[in-house]
Amino acid sequence: MNFNKVLNKIIKTIKNIVIALIVPILILILWQFLSDNGTIKSAILPSPHVIYNAFLNVVESGELFKNLYISISRVLKGYAIGAFLGIVLGITIGLFRGVEKSLDLLIGFLRPIPIVAWVPVLILWMGIDEGSKVTLIAIGSFWPILINTIHGIKSSDKKLLEVSTILEKNKLETLVKIVFPSALPSIFTGLRIGIGSAWMSVITAEIIAATSGIGYQIAYARELSQPDVMLVGVFSIGIVGFLIDYLIKKLQVVIIKWDSNSEA
Numbered sequence: 229m230n231f232n233k234v235l236n237k238i239i240k241t242i243k244n245i246v247i248a249l250i251v252p253i254l255i256l257i258l259w260q261f262l263s264d265n266g267t268i269k270s271a272i273l274p275s276p277h278v279i280y281n282a283f284l285n286v287v288e289s290g291e292l293f294k295n296l297y298i299s300i301s302r303v304l305k306g307y308a309i310g311a312f313l314g315i316v317l318g319i320t321i322g323l324f325r326g327v328e329k330s331l332d333l334l335i336g337f338l339r340p341i342p343i344v345a346w347v348p349v350l351i352l353w354m355g356i357d358e359g360s361k362v363t364l365i366a367i368g369s370f371w372p373i374l375i376n377t378i379h380g381i382k383s384s385d386k387k388l389l390e391v392s393t394i395l396e397k398n399k400l401e402t403l404v405k406i407v408f409p410s411a412l413p414s415i416f417t418g419l420r421i422g423i424g425s426a427w428m429s430v431i432t433a434e435i436i437a438a439t440s441g442i443g444y445q446i447a448y449a450r451e452l453s454q455p456d457v458m459l460v461g462v463f464s465i466g467i468v469g470f471l472i473d474y475l476i477k478k479l480q481v482v483i484i485k486w487d488s489n490s491e492a
Contacts, residue, residue: 256276259273259275259276260275260276260277263275263276263277263278271453271455272455273455273459274455274456274459278456279456279459279460279463281456282454282456282457282459282460283460285457286445286457286460291445292442292445292460292461292464294440295440295441295442295444295445295461296442296464296468298440298441298442299430299431299434299441299442299443300468302358302361302362302365302430302433302441303365303423303426303427303430305362305365306361306362306363306364306365306366306368306369306426306429306430307365307366307369307422307423307426309362309366310365310366310367310368310369310370310373310422310426311369311370311373311419311422313366313370313374314369314370314371314372314373314374314377314418314422315373315377315415317374317377318373318374318375318376318377318378318380318381318415318418319377319381319408319411321374321378321381322377322378322379322380322381322382322411323381323407328378335374339371339375343364343367343368343425343428343429343432344432344436346364346367347364347432347433347436347437350363350364351437356437356438360433360437361430361433361434361438364429364430364432364433365426365429365430365433367429368422368425368426368428368429369422369423369425369426369429370422371425372418372421372422372425373415373418373419373421373422374418375418376414376415376417376418376421377411377414377415377418379414380410380411380412380413380414380415380418381407381411383410383411383414384406384407384410384411409484412483412484413480413484416476416479416480416483416484419476420473420476420477423469423472423473423476424469424473427465427468427469430443431443431446431465434447435447442461442464442465443461445457445461446458446461446462449461
């Protein structure tokens with residue numbers, strides 16, 4: 229019985245992977261075909277084959293992994309700061325109405341400011357060293373985590389809260405056993421959105437003011453008119469972002485075993 233369940237799970241996983249790969253493979257085939265017959269100019273959009281060769285070259289030279297390592301290090305530092313502040317402040321705002329009222333205007337004013345608008349401000353305040361880049365990433369990841377944490381805390385199951393009141397549970401037990409577990413799915417949603425924002429932020433910072441990182445590699449390749457190398461950098465960002473998001477989803481499944489949506 230267990231063997232059949234495992235086999236069915238493996239078959240289902242393979243089926244899902246095949247379905248997910250159909251569209252990308254068709255796009256690559258069409259892309260290569262249009263490039264070969266001259267419909268797509270290689271100076272504007274190189275063929276997949278040319279991009280693959282460029283990928284091999286930057287891997288052999290070590291440039292790709294060096295720049296990816298630098299960018300990932302910046303993202304992890306800024307994301308950790310943004311996630312910590314977002315969760316702590318989000319829980320505080322969600323639990324205390326007075327804090328929410330006092331910060332509502334400030335949040336409404338600061339949140340719509342595009343992350344790119346902070347770049348010249350942070351360069352003026354902190355220069356172009358690592359501090360300004362990490363701060364920009366922290367700002368970018370902070371807002372989605374904050375908003376989703378607040379939503380999660382305020383969306384606790386009312387029925388469970390009523391049961392807690394009937395059973396005369398104290399406030400600490402109610403928070404630990406009902407409010408926080410109910411908020412976890414929303415918090416993880418914020419974490420997933422936040423890592424995407426962190427990636428966008430680091431690329432923005434590196435393209436505008438940096439001498440290293442994957443964003444710098446993209447900007448430098450553009451200056452040298454190397455669209456193949458530039459696209460290697462772009463696709464590398466997508467792959468790393470996908471892998472990080474996948475890891476967060478798997479962590480969500482492990483931690484939130486009771487949430488059926490986390491397994492989707």
